[in-house]
Amino acid sequence: MIKNDLFLRALKGETVDRPPVWMMRQAGRYLPEFMEIRKKYDFFTRCRTPELASEITVQPIRRFGMDAAILFSDILVIPQAMNIEVEMKPNFGPYLPNPVRDQKGVDKVVNPDVYEELGYVMDAIKATKEKLNDEVPLIGFAGSPWTILCYVVEGQGSKNFAKAKEFCFTNPVAAHQLLQKITDTTIAYLKAKVKAGVNAVQVFDSWGGMLSPTDYQEFSWQYINQIIQALKNDAPVIAFGKGCWFALQEMAKSGASALGVDWTCTARNARYLSGGQITLQGNFDPSRLLSPPEEIKKMVHQMINEFGKDKYIVNLGHGILPNIPVENAKAFIDAVKSYKVEG
Amino acid sequence: MIKNDLFLRALKGETVDRPPVWMMRQAGRYLPEFMEIRKKYDFFTRCRTPELASEITVQPIRRFGMDAAILFSDILVIPQAMNIEVEMKPNFGPYLPNPVRDQKGVDKVVNPDVYEELGYVMDAIKATKEKLNDEVPLIGFAGSPWTILCYVVEGQGSKNFAKAKEFCFTNPVAAHQLLQKITDTTIAYLKAKVKAGVNAVQVFDSWGGMLSPTDYQEFSWQYINQIIQALKNDAPVIAFGKGCWFALQEMAKSGASALGVDWTCTARNARYLSGGQITLQGNFDPSRLLSPPEEIKKMVHQMINEFGKDKYIVNLGHGILPNIPVENAKAFIDAVKSYKVEG
Numbered sequence: 001m002i003k004n005d006l007f008l009r010a011l012k013g014e015t016v017d018r019p020p021v022w023m024m025r026q027a028g029r030y031l032p033e034f035m036e037i038r039k040k041y042d043f044f045t046r047c048r049t050p051e052l053a054s055e056i057t058v059q060p061i062r063r064f065g066m067d068a069a070i071l072f073s074d075i076l077v078i079p080q081a082m083n084i085e086v087e088m089k090p091n092f093g094p095y096l097p098n099p100v101r102d103q104k105g106v107d108k109v110v111n112p113d114v115y116e117e118l119g120y121v122m123d124a125i126k127a128t129k130e131k132l133n134d135e136v137p138l139i140g141f142a143g144s145p146w147t148i149l150c151y152v153v154e155g156q157g158s159k160n161f162a163k164a165k166e167f168c169f170t171n172p173v174a175a176h177q178l179l180q181k182i183t184d185t186t187i188a189y190l191k192a193k194v195k196a197g198v199n200a201v202q203v204f205d206s207w208g209g210m211l212s213p214t215d216y217q218e219f220s221w222q223y224i225n226q227i228i229q230a231l232k233n234d235a236p237v238i239a240f241g242k243g244c245w246f247a248l249q250e251m252a253k254s255g256a257s258a259l260g261v262d263w264t265c266t267a268r269n270a271r272y273l274s275g276g277q278i279t280l281q282g283n284f285d286p287s288r289l290l291s292p293p294e295e296i297k298k299m300v301h302q303m304i305n306e307f308g309k310d311k312y313i314v315n316l317g318h319g320i321l322p323n324i325p326v327e328n329a330k331a332f333i334d335a336v337k338s339y340k341v342e343g
Numbered sequence: 344m345i346k347n348d349l350f351l352r353a354l355k356g357e358t359v360d361r362p363p364v365w366m367m368r369q370a371g372r373y374l375p376e377f378m379e380i381r382k383k384y385d386f387f388t389r390c391r392t393p394e395l396a397s398e399i400t401v402q403p404i405r406r407f408g409m410d411a412a413i414l415f416s417d418i419l420v421i422p423q424a425m426n427i428e429v430e431m432k433p434n435f436g437p438y439l440p441n442p443v444r445d446q447k448g449v450d451k452v453v454n455p456d457v458y459e460e461l462g463y464v465m466d467a468i469k470a471t472k473e474k475l476n477d478e479v480p481l482i483g484f485a486g487s488p489w490t491i492l493c494y495v496v497e498g499q500g501s502k503n504f505a506k507a508k509e510f511c512f513t514n515p516v517a518a519h520q521l522l523q524k525i526t527d528t529t530i531a532y533l534k535a536k537v538k539a540g541v542n543a544v545q546v547f548d549s550w551g552g553m554l555s556p557t558d559y560q561e562f563s564w565q566y567i568n569q570i571i572q573a574l575k576n577d578a579p580v581i582a583f584g585k586g587c588w589f590a591l592q593e594m595a596k597s598g599a600s601a602l603g604v605d606w607t608c609t610a611r612n613a614r615y616l617s618g619g620q621i622t623l624q625g626n627f628d629p630s631r632l633l634s635p636p637e638e639i640k641k642m643v644h645q646m647i648n649e650f651g652k653d654k655y656i657v658n659l660g661h662g663i664l665p666n667i668p669v670e671n672a673k674a675f676i677d678a679v680k681s682y683k684v685e686g
Contacts, residue, residue: 157502159500159502160630162630162664162666165628165630165633166630166633166666169630169631169633169634170633170634209607211607211628212606212607212628212631212660213607213609215628215631243586243607245588245589245607246588246607246608246609246612263555264552264554264555264556264586264588264589265589266556266589269589285508285554285555285558287503287505287508287509287512288512288555288558290508290509290512290513291512291513317555321505323505323509
């Protein structure tokens with residue numbers, strides 16, 4: 001049904017002529033057409049208005065022709081739907097005025113009806129599917145429960161999420177209750193997204209790499225794994241853990257269709273640590289998109305040679321940065337499309 | 344000559360009854376006696392006054408009896424001595440009002456006479472050696488050239504040092520000139536420190552883990568390696584790279600006496616990646632010092648069992664946090680001292 005199914009075939013591990021490509025945060029601030037919309041509408045208006053969210057989602061596809069679209073939204077719509085106030089402050093980022101830091105706070109967190117609280121996301125998916133016209137698949141996403149907890153407890157972004165870790169290490173019972181609530185809502189949310197039309201889902205564990213391997217199992221992986229088990233028969237699941245190289249072996253056994261890796265993991269290490277069978281996604285350093293376009297092309301071709309063209313989805317190792325020139329983003333996408341197996 | 348030479352013996356790889364222990368940033372804000380001094384004197388006064396720096400250095404030794412002292416100072420005394428203005432803003436951290444971001448900025452950076460510009464450090468070492476009275480060894484330290492560049496270019500702390508990476512990736516010629524200047528000054532500085540009396544040196548590469556393995560070789564490791572080659576016949580060198588698990592194999596070949604690892608690397612991975620022969624130092628998650636003291640004791644004993652008592656120096660995986668209760672820090676040190684090999 002999807003005309004360009006390269007991305008879905010890579011998720012199945014099928015042999016392809018070239019790997020598919022998309023970029024985390026590809027609908028975002030480096031795009032002039034996004035900045036036009038951003039001038040007029042604040043962050044949550046953009047998320048909550050299907051016409052805007054769908055337009056933003058397809059902007060990079062129109063301009064660059066990636067092999068997959070990812071719905072414009074934010075991981076923090078989940079805590080927002082769970083009775084936690086979330087603001088997006090300009091030049092600051094997410095701000096949660098009433099962070100959860102004790103049992104009482106956890107008790108106030110609710111598991112909502114996702115259609116009631118997050119119906120606008122399902123409407124945005126339907127609007128996007130219409131605009132995409134089955135040209136490329138659409139990805140839906142959620143944050144990992146641990147990453148959501150980081151913001152919910154810390155109240156804002158942080159270098160080391162010391163307050164979030166303090167909460168988990170001094171009040172593990174309440175922390176696990178909170179993580180389970182987030183997990184349950186996330187599962188219902190992602191299932192609804194699949195029903196609304198997304199062709200694959202990605203779980204972003206942006207801050208899993210701040211935990212030791214033992215703590216990662218306890219506070220992050222077991223909840224991501226619940227999500228994968230609940231979703232894997234509905235749609236392909238991609239698990240991306242920034243800094244989570246140490247968990248790739250375990251992650252590969254979960255039934256996820258692909259694992260995302262960041263740029264600190266060489267292709268060789270990533271293949272070795274993940275067991276060599278699962279599809280991998282990544283891992284160009286987003287800052288390296290500041291190199292000249294010719295150099296980007298060379299580095300992308302080398303990266304594909306190292307990962308191999310099969311069981312591989314070309315991506316960045318984290319979200320694209322706002323200061324990347326459009327022609328450099330284009331060079332990244334074009335480099336994948338011009339890739340030819342040597343010999 | 345040094346009465347408690349456990350730390351120096353571990354650096355040589357000798358068999359010991361228990362591993363030595365110290366904590367990165369052990370002279371710092373979690374200590375009430377440090378906070379007393381901090382009330383009266385600003386940051387650089389504390390660094391520049393040998394009586395204060397030496398007093399702060401020995402405070403944790405008196406209280407907890409670690410197996411090594413580390414001179415109270417800061418990695419940013421190096422750029423300060425190189426004609427770059429460095430302020431330490433309360434509740435903000437380092438601030439460099441004139442960050443280096445182009446060739447002209449690099450040209451203004453000078454290689455000073457380290458005795459002239461940093462003589463106060465040598466005086467602090469002599470004052471500390473007197474106070475320590477050869478009870479335990481004294482460690483001197485420097486930041487890695489890449490980590491210093493991060494601050495010098497960014498102008499302050501950062502989550503991803505995007506400006507520092509942008510500078511390196513768009514102006515590599517100027518970046519390498521800057522890195523070489525920092526390297527040359529650091530070598531002269533550490534050699535002077537050894538002459539003044541430190542028994543070992545540690546190079547802190549706090550931000551090496553933000554680079555891909557290829558970029559790490561180019562922008563960080565080759566300069567750390569120059570420092571190790573220049574220093575290794577003068578004193579044992581410890582190389583600590585936060586997030587640099589991917590480079591442990593190469594680092595182990597350098598002639599460094601020990602490698603520091605952070606808490607994302609299990610003992611097993613750290614031993615495997617570093618080749619199993621070199622002394623390792625680490626790697627307790629600083630946030631885990633918020634666990635109850637009894638739990639800390641258990642986790643420390645498990646950590647020693649996993650690393651093995653030999654070729655091992657117990658430490659945190661990064662600096663101790665300001666909010667750690669004194670009794671928890673004590674539990675960490677005491678757990679090492681009470682360690683007995685089982686069986």
